[in-house]
Amino acid sequence: MIESARGLAKNPAAKLSIVVADDDPLALRLTERVLTRAGYEVVAAQDGLQALEHLTLKDGPRLGLLDWSMPGLDGPNVCRRLRALPDHPYAYLILLTSRESRQDLIDGLEAGADDYLTKPCHPEELTARLRAGLRILQLQDKLSHDARHDPLTQLPNRAWFLKNLHDCFSKAKERRGYLFGVLFIDLDGFKAINDELGHAAGDDLLKQVAARLRGCLREDDAISRGVECSGPERTGQDSLLARMGGDEFTVLLGEVSTEGDAALVAGRIQRELSIPFTIDGRSVRISASVGVAVNNGACASAEEVLRVADAAMYRAKALMKAGIPGHVRPALLAGLPC
Numbered sequence: 001m002i003e004s005a006r007g008l009a010k011n012p013a014a015k016l017s018i019v020v021a022d023d024d025p026l027a028l029r030l031t032e033r034v035l036t037r038a039g040y041e042v043v044a045a046q047d048g049l050q051a052l053e054h055l056t057l058k059d060g061p062r063l064g065l066l067d068w069s070m071p072g073l074d075g076p077n078v079c080r081r082l083r084a085l086p087d088h089p090y091a092y093l094i095l096l097t098s099r100e101s102r103q104d105l106i107d108g109l110e111a112g113a114d115d116y117l118t119k120p121c122h123p124e125e126l127t128a129r130l131r132a133g134l135r136i137l138q139l140q141d142k143l144s145h146d147a148r149h150d151p152l153t154q155l156p157n158r159a160w161f162l163k164n165l166h167d168c169f170s171k172a173k174e175r176r177g178y179l180f181g182v183l184f185i186d187l188d189g190f191k192a193i194n195d196e197l198g199h200a201a202g203d204d205l206l207k208q209v210a211a212r213l214r215g216c217l218r219e220d221d222a223i224s225r226g227v228e229c230s231g232p233e234r235t236g237q238d239s240l241l242a243r244m245g246g247d248e249f250t251v252l253l254g255e256v257s258t259e260g261d262a263a264l265v266a267g268r269i270q271r272e273l274s275i276p277f278t279i280d281g282r283s284v285r286i287s288a289s290v291g292v293a294v295n296n297g298a299c300a301s302a303e304e305v306l307r308v309a310d311a312a313m314y315r316a317k318a319l320m321k322a323g324i325p326g327h328v329r330p331a332l333l334a335g336l337p338c
Contacts, residue, residue: 017041017061018130021051021078023070031065034123048073055082055091062089062137063130068097068108079112090140092133096121150243152203153210161242161250162302168254169302172295181253181262184291184309185269188320190247193284201279206247212272213241213249259294266290289316
């Protein structure tokens with residue numbers, strides 16, 4: 001349930017894949033030669049169906065050079081089918097054809113093509129058009145990233161967290177025995193630091209907190225099974241850390257074996273955040289209240305799972321004020337009904 005980034009290389013043409021679809025073997029070889037020399041990795045397709053298969057692969061090519069006329073599925077219909085996939089990452093598609101009428105140009109663009117080249121095209125014009133396409137893809141990736149991430153910490157934002165939470169909830173409805181956990185984290189004492197040292201210091205603290213939380217979830221996959229470890233590997237698909245706003249953070253544990261596993265992760269987070277931070281040369285201490293919710297079929301919606309974790313967090317704050325040690329609190333909260 002972690003976001004899968006597909007950013008483009010700093011050198012746009014370096015090892016970048018492009019699907020080239022043409023039913024003319026000679027034209028296909030010539031185009032492949034030009035693009036290979038320009039640094040592209042060419043995925044050749046002899047018809048539209050093959051091109052569509054490559055373009056719809058997860059982490060597949062995001063550039064397509066499509067001949068207009070091909071057997072079975074022509075270039076414009078490849079464009080139409082690809083644009084009909086709502087959640088598929090944007091691909092930049094160029095139609096290649098000998099047609100030159102204005103209506104053909106309009107029809108190609110209406111089908112979903114981004115650009116249009118007439119045969120025979122000059123190699124320099126082709127590579128220039130592709131470089132323009134790469135700039136569009138880079139802008140698209142930036143807009144997509146910004147829409148899903150908090151600008152201060154660069155963590156996934158509330159909207160992206162909720163989308164992944166809904167995915168986990170749907171999975172739990174389909175798979176008997178599937179458990180996922182939600183941690184709701186609130187920083188204790190953040191407002192006092194913000195008031196005393198200023199908002200810039202508060203922002204610095206939030207970025208440091210985000211970095212430590214990332215570190216907590218970069219341990220081996222065993223962390224979500226309650227096993228302490230110290231390797232540098234990420235948890236892969238097992239967790240998603242997000243900033244909900246203010247000094248509130250959430251963690252989605254995509255799969256846990258027992259309710260106690262989520263509480264152990266919460267305890268690790270509390271211990272990590274109890275270590276002093278350095279802000280403007282000063283040592284600053286904070287703590288965290290962590291609420292834990294694990295689905296067991298009682299919650300009617302993904303939002304209800306989050307509300308249970310939020311309520312557990314407020315209970316954790318009350319326990320802290322009552323003097324119950326922080327490392328004990330997560331274990332007490334893991335049994336809340338959800």
